[in-house]
Amino acid sequence: MPLSDYERRRLRELEADLAADDPALARRLAAGTSYRLRLRWSAGIVLALAGFGLMVLGFSAQLAGIGSLGLLVMVGGGLAHAWRWILDS
Numbered sequence: 106m107p108l109s110d111y112e113r114r115r116l117r118e119l120e121a122d123l124a125a126d127d128p129a130l131a132r133r134l135a136a137g138t139s140y141r142l143r144l145r146w147s148a149g150i151v152l153a154l155a156g157f158g159l160m161v162l163g164f165s166a167q168l169a170g171i172g173s174l175g176l177l178v179m180v181g182g183g184l185a186h187a188w189r190w191i192l193d194s
Contacts, residue, residue: 152181
């Protein structure tokens, strides 16, 4: 269902207010989410899950090296997933 004239006008007003209040956020929202960022998020989740699996496998088989490697991969995946939030704070 298309927007009415009032809704379009109100949306433009809200966009203008946002751009005036917080220009950095308005630029970031206008740019959208890039393919590379979505790929980094997805790869981070996959790495974190794979690292968790390695860690559980290593500890259940009593192989500390594999468990430690799994922990490192899991932390690396978590950092890759959350890198943007880490840089912004």
